[in-house]
Amino acid sequence: MPSAQLKIKTEAQSFPPAQKVFIGPITRIESARLILQGAQHIHSTPNVMNDPLALQTQNWIQSSNHSSRRYSWEPAFPQFASTLRSSHRRKAAIEEITEHLAPYTSSSLKENIQLIFEELFTNALYHGYRKLGICPETRTDRVELSSPLRIDFQYHGTPEGIYFSVTDHGGALTFSDFQRSLNRCYFQKEMIEAKPTGAGLGLYFIFETATHLKIRSKAGKMTQVSGWVSKRHLSPDFSFNFFSLG
Amino acid sequence: MQPINEKFKFEQSLRENRKIVLLKGTIDEDTLLDGILKLGSPLVFDFSGVTAINSCGVRSWVNFIKSIPHIPIAYEHCPVVVVRQLNMVPSFNGHAKVESIYAPYICANCDTETQVLIPKEKFSELAPKLPLKCQSCQKEGLELDGHPKQYTAFIK
Numbered sequence: 001m002p003s004a005q006l007k008i009k010t011e012a013q014s015f016p017p018a019q020k021v022f023i024g025p026i027t028r029i030e031s032a033r034l035i036l037q038g039a040q041h042i043h044s045t046p047n048v049m050n051d052p053l054a055l056q057t058q059n060w061i062q063s064s065n066h067s068s069r070r071y072s073w074e075p076a077f078p079q080f081a082s083t084l085r086s087s088h089r090r091k092a093a094i095e096e097i098t099e100h101l102a103p104y105t106s107s108s109l110k111e112n113i114q115l116i117f118e119e120l121f122t123n124a125l126y127h128g129y130r131k132l133g134i135c136p137e138t139r140t141d142r143v144e145l146s147s148p149l150r151i152d153f154q155y156h157g158t159p160e161g162i163y164f165s166v167t168d169h170g171g172a173l174t175f176s177d178f179q180r181s182l183n184r185c186y187f188q189k190e191m192i193e194a195k196p197t198g199a200g201l202g203l204y205f206i207f208e209t210a211t212h213l214k215i216r217s218k219a220g221k222m223t224q225v226s227g228w229v230s231k232r233h234l235s236p237d238f239s240f241n242f243f244s245l246g
Numbered sequence: 247m248q249p250i251n252e253k254f255k256f257e258q259s260l261r262e263n264r265k266i267v268l269l270k271g272t273i274d275e276d277t278l279l280d281g282i283l284k285l286g287s288p289l290v291f292d293f294s295g296v297t298a299i300n301s302c303g304v305r306s307w308v309n310f311i312k313s314i315p316h317i318p319i320a321y322e323h324c325p326v327v328v329v330r331q332l333n334m335v336p337s338f339n340g341h342a343k344v345e346s347i348y349a350p351y352i353c354a355n356c357d358t359e360t361q362v363l364i365p366k367e368k369f370s371e372l373a374p375k376l377p378l379k380c381q382s383c384q385k386e387g388l389e390l391d392g393h394p395k396q397y398t399a400f401i402k
Contacts, residue, residue, distance in 0.1 A: 106359040108326045108350045108391060111298065115327075118300050139275040139302050189337060201301035201335075208334050232352070232391060 019061050023054045028208060031240055032182045040175060040242040053212070053239050071239075073212050073228035075163055078154040085150050087136075087143040090121045097155055104157030104231070112209050112229050113162055117153070119202030120166035120225055124151045128168030128223060154226075161211065165226035173223040175242050178203060178215065211238050218245040251276045258285050261292075266322070270295035273303035279310040287317045294323035294348070304335055311340035322346050323363065332400035339400065344369075349397060351388035353380035360388055369398045 019041070022034055026044040034042055041061065043054035053071055060069050070076065080100050084093050094117050098110055105113060125143045126136050128151070136143055145151070149169065156163040181200020207213060210227035217223050222245075254271040267285055273296060282289070299307070311319065319342035324332065329347050331338045348361040349372060358380055364372060372394035379386050390397065 106350070106352070106357070106391070107361075108359065111327050111330075114298060115300065118298075122300070189335070199301075199305070201304060205301060205334065209330075 021054055021057050021061065023048050023051055028238070029186055031238075032186045032207075035182055035240070036179055036187075040244070042240045044238045057239075057241060071212065071214065073161075073163060074214075074226065075156045078156040078163060078165070080156070081152070081154045083150045083152055084121060084125070085145040085147075087122075087125050087141075090118065090125075093121065093153075094118055101155065101157045101162060104159065104162060106231070109162065109229065109231055113155075113164065116164055116206050116209060116227070116229070117155075117166070119205055120164075121151060121153075123173070123202055123225075124166055124168040124223070128172055129170035130172050131170055131220060134170075159231070161228055161230040163226070163228050165224060167222060167224040169222055171218050171221045171223050173215070173217055173225075174219070175217070175244060178242065182207065207240070213238075213240050215242045216245055217242070221245075251278070253277070256282055264290060266290050266292050268292045268295060272296075272298040272300075273307055274298070274300045275302035275306075277303055277306055279306060282310075283314065288319065289314075289317055290320045290322060290345075291342075292323045293321060293328045294325060296325060296328055299327055299331055304331055304338060308335065308337045308340065311342060312337070315341060319343070320345050324348065325361065326350050329397065329400070333396070336400070336402075344400065347398075350391040351376055351378075352391050353383060353385065354387040354389050355385040356380060356383040358382035359391065362388070369401050372398055 020039065021041040021043065022039050023043045023045065025046050026034070026042060031042045031044065041057050043051050043057065045051040045054065056069070056071060080097070082093065084090065094114050097117055098114060101110070101113060122139065125145070126139065129145065129149060132149070134143065134145070152167040154165040181203040184199050185201060185204035206225070206227070209229060211230040212228040214226050215224070254273060254277045256270065257268050259266050259268055265285070267282060267289055269291055321328070321339060321342050322345045324344060324347040326348060332344065344366060346363055346365050347369070349364050351360045351362050352358070353360070360378070360381060362376065372390065374390050374394055376388040377386055378388050380388065
């Protein structure tokens, strides 16, 4: 892997090109610093030279073809897929997900999955379609999406962990949005309290909780946040990949 | 029991001659916390009944705690969902003292999860393994689900 980069101490570095893969035993907060400097691909692993996920990312970037590729943690055919259109259906949808995934989840993993879906549903409903004028002022406001607008979600349970994916078709989440979210939540925490909604706390929770996180964003068309949560929290490995699809 | 909304409730009880505020349910965008102030001072919160906290709930709780800097506060019996917030959002405990937490241990034999109550004196020496019997398979050997230092990263 000649072009893979191991860079952890980042404060003094200049703005790195976004399409570089950062590999190494990188912590979440170090990853956040890298992301603030523009890094869109981070694989935290002690296996610096041969991490299979990092190799995949490297190959995809070099081939400029990542729109339909899957990492090994992404199932080809997720067990469950559904659609959400109403903020008032969030709880019911999460209860259904919890029920379906019960054979694969301990109580703490169940709580992680519930939090991830709740935050992703809320982000998608309350921010995903803002370019179409759907901008609720508070989280207690009701959101109803009319067809064809919708939130698609998928999930898949295995003995090793849970796959999740939530997609909106408004395409409002940009890499800059994600950077602002991490900046507030890691480095300017007083802004979390000051900002009534939209501080990015939900994305920060997901970034902290997911073992692997992949965001695909196509301006005005789609935002898909998918990831994997390991059953056990012992593995230090995690990955973050943001693919801008144009 | 003081109903604030159907998802979140609190009640005051007496434990070892101390007034405890038992919190139950979900802390989210619908949760109103001001009613708790009628219970007086100091405030000792028992979080064992809290089942979920979302980002809006975290923000509400942090602002609630910040609004009462003059009231001594303690957190007891914090479940995993609360410990996660303590670790991710340092202002979640503000000036409160964390007295006890639950730590998730997994049976090495059958994968059953057991929540073990950890007093503050043991936070810094959280055991990666416990010689306790699993309540499900009765075999001995529970392993902490995570790294001890990461799970207690909220210790300042």
